[in-house]
Amino acid sequence: MAAAALGAAGSGAAKSVLLKVVILGDGGVGKSSLMNRFVNNEFDAQSFHTIGVEFLNKVVALNNESYTLQIWDTAGQERFKSLRTPFYRGADCCLLVFGIDDEQSFRNLTMWKKEFLYYADVADPEHFPFVVVGNKIDVRARQVRSEDAEAWCKANGGLAYFETSAKEAIKVEQAFLAAAQQVPKSDGPVATDYSNSVNLAETPGKRTCCL
Ligand SMILES: Nc1nc2c(ncn2[C@@H]2O[C@H](COP(=O)(O)OP(=O)(O)OP(=O)(O)O)[C@@H](O)[C@H]2O)c(=O)[nH]1
Numbered sequence: 001m002a003a004a005a006l007g008a009a010g011s012g013a014a015k016s017v018l019l020k021v022v023i024l025g026d027g028g029v030g031k032s033s034l035m036n037r038f039v040n041n042e043f044d045a046q047s048f049h050t051i052g053v054e055f056l057n058k059v060v061a062l063n064n065e066s067y068t069l070q071i072w073d074t075a076g077q078e079r080f081k082s083l084r085t086p087f088y089r090g091a092d093c094c095l096l097v098f099g100i101d102d103e104q105s106f107r108n109l110t111m112w113k114k115e116f117l118y119y120a121d122v123a124d125p126e127h128f129p130f131v132v133v134g135n136k137i138d139v140r141a142r143q144v145r146s147e148d149a150e151a152w153c154k155a156n157g158g159l160a161y162f163e164t165s166a167k168e169a170i171k172v173e174q175a176f177l178a179a180a181q182q183v184p185k186s187d188g189p190v191a192t193d194y195s196n197s198v199n200l201a202e203t204p205g206k207r208t209c210c211l
Contacts, residue, residue, distance in 0.1 A: 016059055016066040019180055020090055022120075024112045025097030026105035027076035030135040033166035034097065035073045038176050043167050050075040052083040062181060069180055081115075088120035093129040093179040100134040100163065103143040109152060129182035131160045133175050138165040 023031040032050055036042050039056040055072045072091070074084040096112050098105040109132065117125045132153050134144060146163065153159040160182070162175040 016068045018068045018070055019092040019183055020070050020072065021093055021095065021176065021179055022072045022074065022088060022091040022116070023095045023097060024074055024116055025076055025095075025133075026099070026102065026108050026112075029076065029097045029099040029102060029105050030166045031076060031095075031097050032073050034095070034133065034135060034164065034172055034175075035071050037166040037169055037172045039071065041169070043169075045167075049077060051080060053087045058176075060177065060180070062177065067180055069176065071176070085115065085119040088116055091116075091120050091122070092183045093131070094120075095131050095133050095175060095179055096159075097133045097135055098144065098149075099136045099139075100144045100149075101136050101139045101141050106134075106144040106149065106152075113156065126157065127184075129179060129184075130156075131162065131175055131179040131182070134161070134163045135166060137163045137170060138168045 023035060025031055027049055032047050032054075033043060035056055036044065036047075039058045050073055053072055053074050055070055058069050058071065060067050060069060072087055074080075074087065094116055096109050096116075098109055100106075113130065117128065120128075122128050132149065134146070134149050149163075150161055153161045160178050162171045162178065164171045164175055166172060
C-alpha cells in the first residue's frame with residue numbers, strides 16, 4: 001500500500017502513518033521470531049512453521065512522527081508459496097531474512113527478492129526499500145560470512161545489512177526501523193479513512209491470521 005494515515009475518525013487522535021512491512025526468507029530462518037521479538041519483545045524456542053501469512057502491528061516514532069508498522073510474516077516453505085504471494089502487493093518495505101547458520105537460505109535471497117518484485121508489482125523495483133537480515137548470530141555454527149552478505153547487498157543496489165538474533169534481542173529493532181526509514185516520504189501520508197474497519201493502530205501485538 002502507499003503509506004496511509006491511520007486514526008480514529010472524529011476523535012482528534014494524532015494520525016499515524018501506516019507502513020506495510022513484509023518479511024521474507026526460507027522456512028526456519030526466524031521470520032516469525034523476529035516479528036515477535038520486535039512487536040512483543042518475546043522469543044519462543046518452539047516456534048511453529050507459519051502457514052500462509054500473519055501480521056502484527058507496532059506503533060513507532062520516527063523523526064517525530066508516529067508510524068504504525070503493519071508487519072506481515074510470510075510462510076517460508078515452498079509449499080505455501082501460493083498462500084503468501086497475494087500479500088506482497090502494497091508493501092512499503094521488505095526484510096529479506098536468511099540464517100547465518102544456513103548457507104542455502106543465503107543463496108535463496110536472490111530468489112526471494114525476485115519473487116517479491118514479481119508479485120508486489122512495485123513502481124520502482126530498482127529503488128525499493130529492502131533490508132537484508134542475517135539472523136541467528138547467537139549460533140556458533142556460522143555458514144555465511146558477513147563479508148559475503150555485505151557483498152551481496154552491494155551487488156543488489158547497496159542494500160542495508162543487519163546481523164540479528166531474535167533469541168538474544170540483538171539488532172532486531174534497528175533492522176525494522178531501518179526498513180521503515182527508507183520508505184520514500186513521497187509515498188505518503190495518504191488520507192485514507194479506516195474508521196469503518198478494525199483500527200489496526202489500537203491492536204498492537206495482536207496476531208492476525210490471514211488464512
Ligand atoms: N538460536 C536462535 N534460534 C532462533 C532465532 N530465531 C529463530 N530461532 C529458532 O528457529 C526456529 C524457526 O524460527 P521461526 O521464527 O519459526 O522461523 P520462520 O522463518 O518464521 O519459519 P517459517 O514460518 O517456516 O517460514 C525456531 O525454533 C526458533 O526458535 C535466533 O535468533 N537464534
